Amino acid sequence: xxxRALFVTALAVLAMGCELMTxxxxxxxxxxxxxxxxxxxxxxxxxxxxxxxLSKEVNEGLVDxxxxxxxxxNVIDVVCPRLDSSVGIIPSFxxxxxxxxxxxxxxxxxxxxxxxxxxxVYLLSNPAGKTNKYTVRIRTLNGLPRVDIHTDGKQAVxxxxxxxxxxxxxxxxxxxGNLSARGGVKGRGNATWTNYPKKPYKIKFDEKVSLLxxxxxxxxxxxxxxxxxSLMRTAYMSAVSSAVGLPWTISVQHVDLYMNDLYLGxxxxxxxxxxxxxxxxxxxxxxxxxxxxYYYQEPLYMTTSKNWKYTFKYPDAEDGEITKGDDNYNFxxxxxxxxxxxxxxxxxxxxxxxxxxxxxxxxFAKWYLVNELTGNLEPNIYYSMVxxxxxxxxxxxxxxxxxxxxxxxxxxxxxxxxxPAESRGxxxxxxxxxxxxxxxxxxxxxxxxxxxxxxxxxKKDDMQAxxxxxxxxxxxxQSDNFDKWxxxxxxxxxxxxxxxxxxxxxxYVATFFDNRCEWFEGYVDNGFKVK
Numbered sequence: 262x263x264x265r266a267l268f269v270t271a272l273a274v275l276a277m278g279c280e281l282m283t284x285x286x287x288x289x290x291x292x293x294x295x296x297x298x299x300x301x302x303x304x305x306x307x308x309x310x311x312x313x314x315l316s317k318e319v320n321e322g323l324v325d326x327x328x329x330x331x332x333x334x335n336v337i338d339v340v341c342p343r344l345d346s347s348v349g350i351i352p353s354f355x356x357x358x359x360x361x362x363x364x365x366x367x368x369x370x371x372x373x374x375x376x377x378x379x380x381x382v383y384l385l386s387n388p389a390g391k392t393n394k395y396t397v398r399i400r401t402l403n404g405l406p407r408v409d410i411h412t413d414g415k416q417a418v419x420x421x422x423x424x425x426x427x428x429x430x431x432x433x434x435x436x437x438g439n440l441s442a443r444g445g446v447k448g449r450g451n452a453t454w455t456n457y458p459k460k461p462y463k464i465k466f467d468e469k470v471s472l473l474x475x476x477x478x479x480x481x482x483x484x485x486x487x488x489x490x491s492l493m494r495t496a497y498m499s500a501v502s503s504a505v506g507l508p509w510t511i512s513v514q515h516v517d518l519y520m521n522d523l524y525l526g527x528x529x530x531x532x533x534x535x536x537x538x539x540x541x542x543x544x545x546x547x548x549x550x551x552x553x554x555y556y557y558q559e560p561l562y563m564t565t566s567k568n569w570k571y572t573f574k575y576p577d578a579e580d581g582e583i584t585k586g587d588d589n590y591n592f593x594x595x596x597x598x599x600x601x602x603x604x605x606x607x608x609x610x611x612x613x614x615x616x617x618x619x620x621x622x623x624x625f626a627k628w629y630l631v632n633e634l635t636g637n638l639e640p641n642i643y644y645s646m647v648x649x650x651x652x653x654x655x656x657x658x659x660x661x662x663x664x665x666x667x668x669x670x671x672x673x674x675x676x677x678x679x680x681p682a683e684s685r686g687x688x689x690x691x692x693x694x695x696x697x698x699x700x701x702x703x704x705x706x707x708x709x710x711x712x713x714x715x716x717x718x719x720k721k722d723d724m725q726a727x728x729x730x731x732x733x734x735x736x737x738x739q740s741d742n743f744d745k746w747x748x749x750x751x752x753x754x755x756x757x758x759x760x761x762x763x764x765x766x767x768x769y770v771a772t773f774f775d776n777r778c779e780w781f782e783g784y785v786d787n788g789f790k791v792k
Contacts, residue, residue: 306357306389306391307385307391307392308387308391308393309356309358309385310331310335310355310356310358310383310395311355311356312328312355313328313331313337313352313395314327314328314329314352314353315327315341315344315351315352315353315399316351318371319372320350320351321345321348322344323341323344327339327344329397334396335393336395336396336397336398337397337398337399338397338398339399339400340401341401342401342402342403342737343401343737345401346377346399349374349376350375351371351372351373351375352370352373352375352399354370355370357387358393359386360385361385362384362386363384368383377397377401378432378433378435378438379438379439380396380397380398380436380438381396381397382395382396400434400435402433403735404734404737405516405517405527405734405735405738406431406432406433406516406530407431407433407517407519408429408430408516408517408518408519408528409429409432409519409522410427410429410430410446410462410519411430411521412426412427412446413425413426418446418460419448420448421447421448421449421450421454423447424444424447424465425445425446426443427443428441429444429464429466431472434473436474437471437473440470440472442466442467443466443467444464444465444479445464445465445467446462446463447463448460448462448463451555451558453484453488457753457754458487459485459525459746460485461483461484461485462482463533464481464482464483465479467479473530475532478532478533478537478540480533481530481532482530482531482532482533483529483530484529484530485528486527486528487746487748488662488667488753488756489662489667490753490763490766491665491766491767491769491770492515492529492763493728493731493770494635494661494664495511495531496529496728496731497635497661497664497728498635498640498658499513500724500727500728501630501717501724502657504717504721504724505627505631505713505716505717507624507627507631507658508542508645508656509541509542509656509657510657511531511534511658511659512531512532514529514530515527515528515529515734516528516530524745525745526741527738527739527741527742534549534574534657535575536549536574536575541643541657543645544648546648546649547645547646547647547649548575548593548645548646549573549574549643550571550573550593550645551573551574551641552569552570552571552641552642552643552695553570553572553641554639556570556571559572560578561573561583561585561590563593563594565597565601567601574643576589593646596619596646597653600619600620600653603619604616609699609702610702610705616700617705618652619653620652620653621651621652622706622709623709623713624654625654625655625696625700625706626706626709626712627655627713628655629655629691629692629697630710630713630717631658632658632690633689633691633692634717634774635664635665635774635777636665636666636684636773637661637663637664637665637690638670638690639660639663640658640659640664641659641660643656643659644656663755665773665774665777666684666769666770667756667757667758668754668755669682669684669685669757677755678755679755680752680757680759681757683757684757684758686780688791689789689791692789710785711785718778718782721778725771725774728771729771743763749763749766
């Protein structure tokens with residue numbers, strides 16, 4: 262089914278209050294062939310569910326019976342949106358069994374209410390003493406994890422500098438169970454915090470917690486994605502970064518966010534970029550720094566010989582771990598100056614004397630590929646150094662706000678184009694920016710980019726399919742989001758896309774990426790020159 266047809270069908274199903282899904286045939290039960298007169302007691306035959314569903318007669322909020330397909334491995338994993346699960350969900354089931362229990366408690370079809378905030382395991386038994394297990398996960402609401410932030414005294418979050426104490430709850434995640442933890446919440450971002458009504462947030466828990474299966478950490482981010490009406494551009498950046506194989510890639514999990522019981526919309530939950538063994542993995546003498554256009558708002562920055570401004574994430578300038586003129590500051594400033602001197606020297610192609618002495622050139626090639634393929638005009642550019650004995654890497658990827666055709670610069674990148682201009686997907690971007698003009702003068706670096714491109718191409722179609730599934734997972738949430746923030750028919754900031762509905766916004770992103778990859782293939786074949 263074509264993408265738009267799939268979305269149209271999904272929206273029609275949404276109007277009926279049900280999740281889009283096609284029932285799958287139940288797996289055949291292992292064992293000997295069944296006796297048609299008494300199948301449940303044949304030696305070796307396992308008890309089984311032949312049907313599992315939610316009846317509209319006993320579940321308030323359903324307009325029709327809701328079928329729950331049984332997948333391989335006896336797993337039932339479904340989304341039933343708009344269902345009121347506060348009083349429990351009452352499943353109905355049919356099959357070949359004598360009894361059905363959950364942790365020893367007998368379950369009666371169409372009668373027994375069950376709390377599906379956690380994963381539930383049904384145990385089926387038959388008279389022959391055989392048993393069989395079914396794992397059931399039912400998500401309600403919009404099908405996404407729900408995040409509830411309750412600030413102490415219902416204080417408003419109005420600052421990027423000061424945390425407001427809060428209790429943060431995660432629910433509608435049966436595979437992980439509900440979570441409630443104490444922490445603090447503050448604003449984050451630059452223009453995204455100051456210019457738009459839908460605000461991004463930073464969370465710092467009092468103790469390390471694992472969110473939705475990710476490694477434990479205190480620091481997490483909720484991205485508002487206000488300018489991105491597809492709500493998928495960060496997901497694309499992350500997916501390409503992972504496929505290309507940068508050392509660390511942020512995860513992307515869409516969630517429904519509530520603040521003091523007020524619905525705020527569809528957000529992206531992800532990790533905060535920082536030094537950690539499960540994030541940017543650095544030694545104690547390593548560095549994480551950022552080429553940030555808002556450097557002047559940070560507590561400390563350095564200026565290299567080529568006039569690039571860098572701010573510090575590790576060592577942390579806010580905590581006084583690095584100060585102007587101390588050993589850390591002097592070391593990394595001198596290192597970057599030496600790199601720039603080598604890059605622009607006559608010997609810059611030499612492996613021992615040139616730029617390769619200072620940087621991990623392959624990481625630069627990977628970073629370039631991610632941002633060129635996504636047409637990312639203004640990412641936050643992070644550099645990392647595992648230790649003083651290692652080379653500088655470009656890593657990780659961050660900030661897809663102006664990617665995939667959402668915005669475009671003017672002639673020679675002198676200024677932003679404004680609506681009704683159109684963003685072009687057939688222009689080179691990063692070969693002309695930062696250190697890349699010089700790097701592309703070296704056949705060695707050009708070869709690295711070609712290698713990374715060839716390695717990525719076989720992954721593209723599977724990646725697009727996975728992203729399509731992720732887009733389908735937010736089909737209910739996006740509807741509520743744009744009821745809250747009715748901007749689908751408006752141009753936002755320098756965003757050049759205004760298509761009037763979310764389906765077309767997402768289709769635009771998916772098509773732009775495909776077209777961008779096609780253009781890039783010709784760009785590579787033409788020696789990285791625009792035809």
